[in-house]
Amino acid sequence: MKIFINPGHGGSDPGVCSRHNVFESDVALIIGKMLLNRLKLNGYPAVLFQQKEHYFEISKEENKSNATLFISIHCNGATSTAAHGVETLYYDGSKKGKQLAEIMQQQLIKTTGCADRGIKPRTDLHVLNRTNAPAILIETAFLSNENEEQKLVMQPEMFANAIWDAIKIYKTQNLI
Numbered sequence: 620m621k622i623f624i625n626p627g628h629g630g631s632d633p634g635v636c637s638r639h640n641v642f643e644s645d646v647a648l649i650i651g652k653m654l655l656n657r658l659k660l661n662g663y664p665a666v667l668f669q670q671k672e673h674y675f676e677i678s679k680e681e682n683k684s685n686a687t688l689f690i691s692i693h694c695n696g697a698t699s700t701a702a703h704g705v706e707t708l709y710y711d712g713s714k715k716g717k718q719l720a721e722i723m724q725q726q727l728i729k730t731t732g733c734a735d736r737g738i739k740p741r742t743d744l745h746v747l748n749r750t751n752a753p754a755i756l757i758e759t760a761f762l763s764n765e766n767e768e769q770k771l772v773m774q775p776e777m778f779a780n781a782i783w784d785a786i787k788i789y790k791t792q793n794l795i
């Protein structure tokens with residue numbers, strides 16, 4: 620078992636930028652590193668990779684890694700500051716991906732108190748359709764929403780803990 624953590628965006632692509640100039644790529648990296656250390660501490664093989672130039676690098680690294688789970692961490696953004704909540708995307712047709720997404724979504728809403736926007740099947744996302752391992756993409760919360768920006772910046776450990784708990788549950792259910 621090996622967990623591949625991909626904090627979203629990076630390099631010249633900062634992703635969503637909040638009204639306070641907080642970048643999605645930075646928040647995702649902080650949560651990703653917290654998760655990486657929780658996995659390392661508990662003996663779970665794990666790697667972290669954030670793109671430098673282009674998102675094609677992500678699947679290339681993942682394909683070399685022999686990972687058994689792929690987790691991409693993002694923050695959401697919308698023009699409406701009212702938009703809020705957590706959602707988890709998975710590759711449509713992947714049974715394991717869907718199972719992981721369901722567990723992940725439950726842990727995230729339970730731990731962070733963010734609203735449940737549900738799990739969503741997607742076929743068009745490179746990180747879901749070009750990765751070998753069961754893959755999910757977590758849209759943790761909205762950086763464009765003031766309340767959720769506060770949570771993401773001041774309590775990133777909540778998100779890392781939720782993801783860590785979901786991985787443990789997934790493993791307990793003998794899915795990896």
Ligand SMILES: [Zn+2]
Pocket residue numbers: 627628634635643693694
């Ligand atoms: Zn993103």
